[in-house]
Amino acid sequence: MLEVIFVRHGESEANRQNMIISYQGDPALTPEGLEQARRAAAAWGPAAAIYASPLKRTQQTAQAFCQPGQAVRVDPRLHEIALGRWDGLTIEDIEADDYDRYHQWKVNPELGAPDGGEPLSHVAERIHAFLDDVRKEHPDGRVVATTHSDCLKALLLSVLHAPWESAQWFHLTNTAGLAVQWKNGAWQLMAYPLMPV
Template sequence: MTAARLIIWRHGRTAWNATGRFQGQADIPLDEVGRGQAAAAAPRIAALGPTAIVASDLSRAAETADALARVTGLTVTYDRRLREIDVGSWEGLTVATVEQQDPGHVHDHHLGADFRRSATGETAGEVADRVAAALTEIVGAADDDAVVVAVMHGLAGRVGMARFLDLEPNRFGGMRNCGWINLERHRLGHWLVREYNATAPETGMPAPEDRVA
């Protein structure tokens, strides 16, 4: 069995998103704007006919998933493999501070290198592997006509989707808060990207830089 559709949905805005701080796996809740974004986007996601919702266990993803659960009546399940990249000692720091402390980060980012987010954090490649493994397991366990919504994070969603499709993560830009990716399984078994970074009009925001996870 394999789901017919997979929706990867990024959480709404947090205060740390708004101030350009590295979040990583810090458990930062949605701010007022983020809650409004989730409420606005939920009916759009519901219109795609979801049959299951699985979310990262971090509160910003869980709160976003709850907005969809209220509209659809579905129960949310959680998978910690869908968490955002671990940024280690960069957690809570601004981009400017990280650039001062680790100027090599800027160089690696501009080159598109797969660099480690601080000495104690993860690389995008490591995140891609764990998220893709989770997505493969989740859709593989679903019925053939299922529409699965995976509620997660910007970088994790982008690179995990790319690895799931056996593509290079750097082929895709950053995801907006409450933006979603719509993947449809072709009758021959491969997956098609029907939408990328789609948003409800009420939630439209500039896409963030992936450095701020």
């Protein structure tokens, strides 16, 4: 039976600066973020395959899960949600310039996406396309996919068939994760939140 563990990346420099960032920069993990990734990998053990988004913070997190000779597979479908004109700004700057729109987006990420931004439903579509391919290549065993908070929220809500505005109630700390399993013809949530000890 196939289990896929989705893991949010460790703490990045952008997290430390309270910045949201997708395409406008590629910050690395902090020393604390590297340690968070190490603890997560130690807690959850080896996997048959390790995938990551194209961004440095997820690839560094994924490296912690690799066994000798194992390589990280980069998949663009695991990329951070597109943030449009807010990309690369601090939360404080966004609130100062676009308070109402930002808080509408936080309450309902389908309605309030910034200009050039991506609705959460689009993120869910690409995550499920990724899962379809993973299921074909790895029918059994464990796979780890390191990605971003909004990607985990999109997957969680789509598996639960929950309304998109429910995203406002889910908070995923760095290296939090969730596990899904292909069972009875559908993806089922096996663990949320999954936290390293």
